[in-house]
Amino acid sequence: MEVEKFDAVVVGAGPAGAAAATTMARAGLSVVLVERGEYPGAKNVMGGVMYGRMAAEVVPEFWTQGAPIERVVVEERIWLATDDSAVSVSHRSPEGAYHPDGCPNAFTVLRAKWDRWFAQKAEEAGALLVPGTTVEDVLWQDGRVAGVRTGREEGDLYADVVVLCDGVNSALVERARLRDHPVEPHQLALGVKEVIGLPPEVIEARFNVERGQGVTIEIYGAVTRGMSGYGFLYTNHDSVSVGVGVLVSHLMRTRIPPYELLEGLKQHPLVRPLLAGGETLEYSAHAIPEGGWRAMPKLYGDGVLVAGDAAMMVNGLHREGSNLAMTAGRLAGETVVEAKRRGDFTARTLSLYAAKLEESFVLKDLRKYRDLPELAERRPDLFGTFAELVNLAAHEMLTVDGLPKRDKQRKIWREVTRRKPLWGLARDLYEVWRAIR
Amino acid sequence: MELRGPSRVEEKLYTLRWKHDRTSHIAITDPRTCADRCGDEWRRPCTTFCPAKVYEWDPEQARIVVAYENCVECTTCLVGCPYRVIDWRPPRGGFGIQYRYG
Numbered sequence: 001m002e003v004e005k006f007d008a009v010v011v012g013a014g015p016a017g018a019a020a021a022t023t024m025a026r027a028g029l030s031v032v033l034v035e036r037g038e039y040p041g042a043k044n045v046m047g048g049v050m051y052g053r054m055a056a057e058v059v060p061e062f063w064t065q066g067a068p069i070e071r072v073v074v075e076e077r078i079w080l081a082t083d084d085s086a087v088s089v090s091h092r093s094p095e096g097a098y099h100p101d102g103c104p105n106a107f108t109v110l111r112a113k114w115d116r117w118f119a120q121k122a123e124e125a126g127a128l129l130v131p132g133t134t135v136e137d138v139l140w141q142d143g144r145v146a147g148v149r150t151g152r153e154e155g156d157l158y159a160d161v162v163v164l165c166d167g168v169n170s171a172l173v174e175r176a177r178l179r180d181h182p183v184e185p186h187q188l189a190l191g192v193k194e195v196i197g198l199p200p201e202v203i204e205a206r207f208n209v210e211r212g213q214g215v216t217i218e219i220y221g222a223v224t225r226g227m228s229g230y231g232f233l234y235t236n237h238d239s240v241s242v243g244v245g246v247l248v249s250h251l252m253r254t255r256i257p258p259y260e261l262l263e264g265l266k267q268h269p270l271v272r273p274l275l276a277g278g279e280t281l282e283y284s285a286h287a288i289p290e291g292g293w294r295a296m297p298k299l300y301g302d303g304v305l306v307a308g309d310a311a312m313m314v315n316g317l318h319r320e321g322s323n324l325a326m327t328a329g330r331l332a333g334e335t336v337v338e339a340k341r342r343g344d345f346t347a348r349t350l351s352l353y354a355a356k357l358e359e360s361f362v363l364k365d366l367r368k369y370r371d372l373p374e375l376a377e378r379r380p381d382l383f384g385t386f387a388e389l390v391n392l393a394a395h396e397m398l399t400v401d402g403l404p405k406r407d408k409q410r411k412i413w414r415e416v417t418r419r420k421p422l423w424g425l426a427r428d429l430y431e432v433w434r435a436i437r
Numbered sequence: 438m439e440l441r442g443p444s445r446v447e448e449k450l451y452t453l454r455w456k457h458d459r460t461s462h463i464a465i466t467d468p469r470t471c472a473d474r475c476g477d478e479w480r481r482p483c484t485t486f487c488p489a490k491v492y493e494w495d496p497e498q499a500r501i502v503v504a505y506e507n508c509v510e511c512t513t514c515l516v517g518c519p520y521r522v523i524d525w526r527p528p529r530g531g532f533g534i535q536y537r538y539g
Contacts, residue, residue, distance in 0.1 A: 038535060043510055043534060112539035151530050251482070251486040251517070252479070252482040252517055255480070259445075282538045284536060285488035286511045287512045
């Protein structure tokens with residue numbers, strides 16, 4: 001029997017995989033999109049904020065096509081929190097929430113719904129979606145990747161190119177010899193979250209938004225209990241996603257169970273009133289690749305490309321990931337289309353993918369923040385200390401007790417330098433600046 | 438104000454849906470390491486970092502008991518086991534966690 005061979009096999013129907021499959025199928029290539037969940041999104045979790053520009057580059061005008069957008073983000077808040085207070089910075093711009101063409105800049109999604117819809121676009125473009133199928137290994141032929149072995153009987157799939165989009169801690173990246181050392185605990189975060197159901201009008205009143213509008217809150221400081229990471233609240237249509245992510249290396253040291261961390265966040269005096277009366281619809285947890293540019297695998301080989309979480313494409317500082325994944329998936333797809341035109345699927349042609357990524361925000365941003373993961377690992381105290389100090393200063397200045405303001409300034413300065421010597425403060429600021437400049 | 442909802446992890450897991458396979462997708466490749474080295478040096482962090490409480494130390498049997506049915510497939514244990522003796526593989530196609538929201 002003749003073995004069926006495809007132009008491309010894509011492993012994983014998340015944002016990267018669906019973007020790659022859509023791009024290739026639209027160009028007329030034969031594409032199989034293999035997904036281990038019973039439906040795309042069944043295994044996938046994020047906060048989650050999705051970015052419109054990168055989604056529109058895969059599905060033009062997606063916002064007019066029934067995309068499962070929860071709420072368009074019109075306000076972003078950052079809290080520097082202690083156990084019972086916070087200094088808040090926010091930006092609100094209902095008009096600025098859209099690009100000039102009407103595309104929403106940022107919007108909240110629930111991945112089980114979004115991924116299903118997004119993968120359906122790949123199917124509509126002509127890709128063959130095969131859900132409920134686990135890829136166990138890559139197949140080799142003459143020293144190049146030539147397909148994948150699935151868990152199904154007679155489940156070998158052959159293709160000119162395999163695009164690995166199988167997510168964080170991809171075993172296939174190692175099997176494809178794109179990485180020769182395992183991911184380390186400080187290169188990984190664990191996020192835990194609850195989706196808490198609330199009536200839309202309650203959400204709109206509590207977060208001061210109108211129908212369809214949403215708010216994001218990122219919470220730094222005490223809520224991570226001395227670990228590097230942050231808590232978050234994102235408004236959905238009729239639920240709020242509340243969660244917290246911290247480095248696995250810090251979880252190993254502190255031995256704080258992640259669900260207790262989440263419970264602490266939910267009970268925080270500033271968070272509790274926002275969630276009151278809500279009912280938990282679903283608990284979830286997922287690892288997040290946080291190793292950054294320095295921890296990325298090789299992005300291409302003979303007959304193989306890797307995109308998304310599997311390639312460490314997460315910008316943790318800006319809570320971006322799915323947008324990097326969609327862009328990388330699309331560029332991987334374009335590369336395969338070009339390789340097909342040239343009839344060459346070796347690393348020589350597929351290196352075009354890395355060149356395209358270098359030109360895009362994906363590698364430019366990851367390279368910019370390449371030193372941040374090391375700082376996050378080494379200095380879990382930074383955010384907690386900073387949050388303590390700014391709250392102390394704000395509280396003193398806002399407490400009207402008859403003490404003259406100049407005396408208050410002196411008191412704040414004394415207290416700040418007692419807790420954190422001036423040279424230490426200067427050194428910390430310099431370290432942070434160096435890591436994000 | 439009161440916050441209704443599950444405060445314990447067991448209650449949180451009740452909100453989830455799985456399609457359970459009959460066999461485990463998780464194996465401890467070297468239980469001695471958990472008992473000896475990890476107990477001394479790390480106090481078995483899998484018992485605290487796993488968000489679904491899959492790993493519990495049984496002092497009588499002196500081994501880690503694996504409740505694979507609870508696994509939410511976050512993959513943290515692949516990296517968080519200090520001695521890499523947790524052999525975690527994705528469940529068979531279609532089995533395992535099925536997020537409805539995600």
